Amino acid sequence: MKPVQTHPFSPPALSKVDLDALNDLYARGTPENTLRAYERDLAYLTAWKRLRFNEPLAWPERDECALRFVLDHSRDLSDATDDARAVADVMIAQGLRRSLSCPAPSTLNRRVASWQAFHRMKNLDSPFDAPLLKQARAKARRAAARPTKPKSRNPITRPILEQMLDTCHGSMRDCRDRAILMLGWASGGRRRSEIATLMAEDISLKDFAKDGVVWVSLVQTKTTARGATPRLVLKGRAAQAIVHWIEVSRIEDGPLFRPVSKSDRLLKRRLTPDAIYQIVKHRLRLAGLPQDFASAHGLRSGFLTQAALDGAPIQAAMRLSLHRSVAQAQRYYDDVEIVENPATDLLG
Missing domain, CATH: 1.10.150.130 (Tyrosine recombinase, N-terminal domain)
Structure with missing residues (x-):
């Protein structure tokens, strides 16, 4: 640029x-x-x-x-x-x-x-x-101090993500959106700008046939410098969704995620970060949820919230989310932990 x-x-x-x-x-x-x-x-x-x-x-x-x-x-x-x-x-x-x-x-x-x-x-x-x-x-x-508002009204936890994925069927657009949602959530809660800038060359399938693993290389993120971002891994359904998208789209180089025309034809240019935002909103609406239920950042907050719900160590979650600050990531864990705190049940 x-x-x-x-x-x-x-x-x-x-x-x-x-x-x-x-x-x-x-x-x-x-x-x-x-x-x-x-x-x-x-x-x-x-x-x-x-x-x-x-x-x-x-x-x-x-x-x-x-x-x-x-x-x-x-x-x-x-x-x-x-x-x-x-x-x-x-x-x-x-x-x-x-x-x-x-x-x-x-x-x-x-x-x-x-x-x-x-x-x-x-x-x-x-x-x-x-x-x-x-x-x-x-x-x-x-x-002017005011309470910090969350970037997403609600986190997109696994049950919500499953509802959104159920709206993705067999069209080119559905395959793309499924891959975007799966990668955005399972790779640690990627920001929409990080999803939009992914290139086909950033995805490695060398271990997929043997181990079912897909490697994702981000050039840089908000918290990491260019060339210093560790590789991320996708497994299971998320890895399969990416492989399926690459096979269906026949993308060999250039932008990984691209616009799809009304006639279900893949275009050459990359999706914008705002387009990722609109895709999340669209899938929420198709899933029967209010359009303002969550934003694209809900993929990120949902991943960390689900990690806390499943008892994953915060350090393990941060290895994927690439949070630099433990205190910032801890906020999502705090919301879960306080609900599970036995002191909240003292009155019965």
Whole structure:
């Protein structure tokens, strides 16, 4: 993915050749999801600065502008009548902002982090490193603190997954969706971006005939670097679903999961992460479950929840889920363990 021309990859005193080489290095060395986030954040910051100060972004940015950005995005503007409310109204109309409510601290942190990254790309100091800005951001996080919402309303545990798989019959689309659901769940709860970027070359069937094992190689994940992701394994029905998909689709190279036309014809381009999201929603609906029952992340939370229900050690589950933080993975185990805690039955 090539960076858009609006990326501020332009450190001073670089020749055009060096600048082009640096742009290419950033594009190759930055995950696609991060590049897309940079593009969205840059568009947001540019529009906000133009509306708030009638100025373009400055490099380095002024301290007062950075502080104003933090202040404007650290409160609910629903009842406000000042310039911050006027700017927010315009940005909502432009589709750059969702509502007048106070953005989540994570959203503010991501946009600030992007702004800081743009300064680093230009070899410049960021105003957000100033003590006043650091303190203001810390206060903003505390003031806007809210309970963390799960990425999926419910986990897709094994019984729910079985209901979804029962909706997959014999068409090309059904075979593909079965393979997506099986791989996404059984390989440790893969993120939709990880499923969408899989290539045929990432699947090894060398041990399938002998041991019934399929190996899956992820180029990189949210928690692992490119080339440092351990191989994952599929067994049993999940391995069979992948092999069946490869045989039916006759895919030998290129994207593993692709769109299927209305006439059940396989197309050449890859599925997008949003398409994976829609497939999960579609199968939930066909299974008779509410469309908002779960999201694609339910495959990930469902795998860990089921591992806890089945008594699998958390370290074993993390070997597949590739969670970096034990505390984060432990949340799914905590929900199961507290239900099984004998102290919850003291009243009878």
